[in-house]
Amino acid sequence: MSNFIPLINVRSVYNFQESLIKINDYISFAKNEGFKHLFYCENKTMYGVAEFFQKALKENIKPIIGLSIELNDKKIITLIPKNKAAYKYTCIISSNLNEDVKLNDEEIFDLLKKYVDNNSFLITNVDNKNEFFNNAEIINTNDKKIFFNPIRYISDDEQDLYKGLFALKNNLTSTEANKIYKINEAYPYADEISQIFPNSEEIGKYISDNVNLNIFEDNEKHMAKFIAPDNMPSFSYLKQKCLAGLQHYFKNVKHEPIKEEYIQRLNHELSIIEKTGFADYFLIVHDYVSFARRNDIIVGPGRGSAAGSLVSFLLRITTIDPIEYNLLFERFLNPERITMPDIDIDFQDNRRDEVIEYLFEKYGKYNVATIVTYQTIAFKSAFRDACRIYQIDMNLVNLITKSLTDDYLSFDEILKTQKLIKEYSEKAEFKNIFKLVEKLIGCPRQTGTHAAGIIISDTDLRNVLPIRQGLNGIYQTQFDMNYLEDIGLIKMDLLGLRNLTTLKEILDLVKKNHNEDFTLSKIDLNDAKTFKILREGNTTGIFQLESQGMTNLIIDMKVNNINDISAASSLYRPGPQEMIPDYINNKNNRRVSLIDKSLANILLPTYGVIVYQEQVMQILQLVGNFSLGKADIVRRAMGKKQIEYMMEVKDEFINNAMANNYSNEKAVAIWNWIEQFAKYGFNKSHAIAYSYIGYWLAWFKAHYPAEFYTALLNGVVGNPSKTSRYIKEVKQFGIEVIKPSVKPAISKKLEDTIKLNYTSSENRIYMPLTLIKGIGRDFIATLNKVYEEHSNLFDDLNNFFFYMKNKGLNESNYTLLAKAGSFDCFGYNKSTMVANKDFIFSAMMAFNENISLDKQTKIENLFEEELNEEVESSYEKEVFGFYISSNPLTKLKNENAFFKPNDIIKLVENMNDVNIIGQISGIRVIKDKNQKNMAFVTVFDDTESIDLTVFSSNFENLQYDLVTNKNYVLKIRTQKYKNKITGILESIVKPV
Known part of the structure; x- marks a missing residue:
């Protein structure tokens, strides 16, 4: 195949349900064919442009990107920018085409006339339109005879699969789609094109030679500028605000002279911020957090590593003193691995939009945008869609997919791990279905909005990337978050947290009912009544502590301060859970064995167990004389198992440790020990900050339970x-x-x-x-x-x-x-x-x-x-839909205590021969693979509900005894399905 055939209108899966061509497949195809350049033009959107460009460059293929515009009469205009200036105009055109109000053909022509010049190729099969585009370099397909058809799949043998996609898009069956869809839109062979369009190769080479564009090249940072009073330089203003904050903190909160440790830490952080040029970033975040506080919007105490910054604390971006909790700035902003700061802020979720609206009004509608996400098709959804197209009985579909425990495995992994799905994939009547499923998995189905990310730019965003109309009149990027920093845009995360809304409701109720005006930051952190209810396991409604496993840990740990809550939430995760017994034993027995006594200050607060990433950094600093910046790099390498770098730095650590009066054996032992736990360590800054939210909720539960539960119920x-x-x-x-x-x-x-x-x-x-x-x-x-x-x-x-x-x-x-x-x-x-x-x-x-x-x-x-x-x-x-006065199931449990019934809410996985007492709220009967009846039964008690599977061997005997709205003592065994406790019904002990 020739390298210069210009197959312009290649549609990708980003034109939703109009193509089977995934960008990875397209790039792989081009690489295998030895292409030196490749075209990419979506219809009206540019969703996949950044992904295509980056991946093509990685494979040393010249990416030629553009924008196709399909008119109402199905004729097509395709715009290919030759350089960065033309690319900006292309972004503006795509942005305008993706406003809420759709343009008609004449308005599209006017738009092109306004923005297209001789820095772009304009390729069209529209007749007699040269007068509209007299500034562009026009290639009219009728004159030049170049191949201009849209391409929607790569090879001819994918046509039937595309017909399946066509059926899905248009809500047809496969039979109906076969009758309607007759066009071949595969990537054609070069010799076929050359015979029909003899000058295609020449035109393709001409276009390629005249395009000089790299959308990722020489991108300046488009961080918005903060306008300080009297046009003071941003850094000077930042320093002034921090010093004022430091004076206020010691005078009005700590009531003592400013400690030298704080001055040194502040100077250290400011020097790094000045060197990296991030003063505007901190001031912008400070500004919108201050807006929220001024307007009585609850802001979280901190989130992520930003809580380790004293500057953030003094600006009241966070409210956790990082020095008091031994939090590290380098975990947040590492001077030896400079990346953009990432300050995530939580707001009460019912007022987050007000903060975004403030940014929109302050910086301008074309300077602020949310970030697009793409909701991709997973196996179960793809399988159900394909089965519907091929008219498979949905009861059978439900049975087949019921065995699927992880919908996010790859197609091959699902076939390897899911026995029932594998069996059906080998049946003749399912061959086409599974071929279509494999194609559909990973395709974007529709756009969504990033839960937190906001872009604030110093320039009109349409000069940098294409945008589209988003929610509430606020624009949205067409590129997803993975490519924004590479084109100079900075993401800020403004998150909505329901627990903050709950706290705000509680505060308002307490003020209304008791005339007491509380400030969260002034709540006593050592309240005995609060820790008493936590130690008793009264954790319902408490942020991060509500699950049964966390409740048990809180009880066993005998929590009595914020650090305990922080450690509990950090340990109760896959991996670190194996350290929980040691932690509890050491804490409760006050017996701590240290690998070396020099580590006492670092490890005694967590009873000899490494819980936090910051502890790994501190050990690397203390023993190996690493700077905290380098220690953070090593910690990351340990977590990601970057073997080559770790071997190199291990020798440096041991040599430095020996120079620091550690023996070789001790240095090796410490390295091996921290390497073992580095991948499990949690971010202490985040854990401490979030522990405050849980503590505040527990405090209100202990002191104002009516107001607490009112907000919780809402x-x-x-x-x-x-x-x-x-x-x-x-x-x-x-x-x-x-x-x-x-x-x-x-x-x-x-x-x-x-x-x-x-x-x-x-x-x-x-x-x-x-x-x-x-x-x-x-x-x-x-x-x-x-x-x-x-x-x-x-x-x-x-x-x-x-x-x-x-x-x-x-x-x-x-x-x-x-x-x-x-x-x-x-x-x-x-x-x-x-x-x-x-x-x-x-x-x-x-x-x-x-x-x-x-x-x-x-x-x-x-x-x-x-x-x-x-x-x-x-x-x-x-x-x-629930009981208030008295729950008959509670009474039944008391009357049938002999059977030792378990509350459904307290069930955990892998429990055998467990009795529950509950009412059946639903029974769904389906056919299993052997065409025998089986059922899924939902049962609830006075605490929670659970889904039970009744296999055909059991259902045959029980089917007439299982009745909805009746109460039973049931014997079950439990399992975990999609992070939810489910069960298998073994027998009916008795109806009650």
């Missing part, structure tokens, strides 16, 4: 399992839970009308009407409006139903409100209000709005029904 609306568990715990604190009522919950003040969220007052938690299934916000808004207009609405039944006539109260929502207890305020129980529905509605219909209320026929002499516990529970489950 965070789990729509999650019946967690709601039920939290309400059960609330009662253990002696807090009364008040069911939703049509009557304003707290007082008759106008601001206390019927709530949409949980609220609390006087050690009571009030549930909102929104929790009732079928009661909408519009009805609640009407209810509030009627109350505002008629303050006597809730004096008695007559008032209420008179005013609610023709106001949205109907027989359906009446029943829901009655069963929820929302009419209990009128002095009648649920059963009575349910039983008298017809009578009440008859009376409502008789109300005459032209007659005064005192002359209306009164609703009286209701037939009163007794309400028993069983009926009340059934009503609650029906309208809320």
Whole structure:
């Protein structure tokens, strides 16, 4: 194949579901064919341009990138920039094409006329348009006869697979797609093109010779500039702010003279920031964090290694004193391995958008952008799509994919590790399906938005990369985060953290209910009551400590300070978990064996166990005389197992250690020891900072449980399992839970009308009407409006139903409100209000709005029904999806204690012959590979739910005994599936 055939319009998988060509496959194909250059042009977007360019360069293939524009009449205009200036214009054109408002053909021509000049090739099969593009170097395909068809797959034998993709895109079956799709859009052979388009090679060489573009070359940093007061230089202003912060900290917080250690640390950090030119970065982060604090938006205490920076602390970017906790600046910004600083900030998640909006307004709409992500197709999704196209029974599909424990394995790994999937891949009727699946895996299906990343640029982003319209009017990059720094853009991470929102709700409730205005940073960190509830395992709702495994560790560790919480969260991870027994034993028995006594100051705080990356760095510094910068590089190498570098630096470490009065044997032993744990060490800066969030939540739980649980419940609306568990715990604190009522919950003040969220007052938690299934916000808004207009609405039944006539109260929502207890305020129980529905509605219909209320026929002499516990529970489950007053399953557990039932929430993996008592909420019967019936059964108790598998051998005997909405004692064995505890049903012990 010739190297100069210009196959311009190569579509890739980034034109979603319109191509099978992945960039890696395209580059590999070109490399195998010996291509020296390669074209790449998506339709209207440039999503894959950076990836293509970088990967082509790596293989010494000249990348020629461009932008194709398919018009409404299916004719195509393709733009190929010759140089960086033209590339910028190409980015602007693609950006404009990806606004919310789509351009028509004439508007596209005007756009091209404005931005295209003779620095670009414009290749087109559009007739008589030269007058629009008289500044461009035009290659008209009708005149030059070059190959211009879109290419959507590489080889002819992929046509059937592309038809499958075509079917998926257009919601067709494979049979329907075969009838419709007839075009061959494979990468054609050179001799075929040469016969039809004899001058293609000449044109291809001409284009290649005249393109001189490297989008990654000589890229200046496009960090936005911070404008300091009086145009003071950024670094001078940063230094001034830090010194002021240091003086304030010692005068108003520590109440002592400034320590020399802090001055030296500050000077050290500032010198590195000045040398690296990162002053603007710190000031910009400080600015938007200050905006959040000024506007009462909760900001996290710190995240990641930035908490190790004194500059960050003094600017109040973080609120953890790094010297107090022995945190290292070099773990954050290493002068011997200079990379961009990476300060991640957590904000309360319901107000994060306000901070982004502030940046948008301050720096300009074309200077601020979110970052695109690509949601790729994984095996299970690809398999289900392919099976739908080939019309395979979905029950069988569910059975096949049920065995899949990790959806993110490669296609080959899945076939090797998943026996059932492997079996079906070898069946004749599944051959085409698995071929299509292999092609679909890894293809982007649609765009998404990076959860945290924001770009802030000193120039119009369209001069640097193509952008697209994003959410809330804020633009989004077309390149993903992997290529942004290489073109000079700096990512800043602004994250939303639900736990901060919970803390803000608690603070507001405490202020409202107790008139106490707390500042998180002033909460006592040594509160005995807080650590008592943690040591007792009362960790529900506590950030990072809520799982059963973490709870057990907290109990065993006997936590009594922030450092203990930090160590627990750092150790409870794969790998370091093996060190937990040593840590607990050493801590509780106060017996610590050190590899060398010189390491005491570093290791005694963690009882002789290396828990943190910072400890590895400190040991390398102390024993091997490495700078902290070099120590961080060595630590990274140990973690990544960079053998060659480690062997080189090991000799240096041992020689330095021996010069430092360590024996050769001791130096080797210390090296081997830290090498063993370096890959497990956790970032202490992050662990300490996040431990504060957990501690604050625990403190409020200990001192203000009603407000704590109110905020917690607001965070789990729509999650019946967690709601039920939290309400059960609330009662253990002696807090009364008040069911939703049509009557304003707290007082008759106008601001206390019927709530949409949980609220609390006087050690009571009030549930909102929104929790009732079928009661909408519009009805609640009407209810509030009627109350505002008629303050006597809730004096008695007559008032209420008179005013609610023709106001949205109907027989359906009446029943829901009655069963929820929302009419209990009128002095009648649920059963009575349910039983008298017809009578009440008859009376409502008789109300005459032209007659005064005192002359209306009164609703009286209701037939009163007794309400028993069983009926009340059934009503609650029906309208809320969970129990409030009493959970019948709790009672069943007590009555059947002989069977030693386990709470579902406390189950862990690999438990055998375990009894649970629960109710079946769902049964799904499918066929297994032998076409026999098996089932998936969902069971819940008063703590949590669990999914159980009933294999065909067992289901045959149990199928008629398993009934939804019935309670059972079940014997199961547990396993972990996708990080969730599931089970296998072994037998029904007995129905209960």
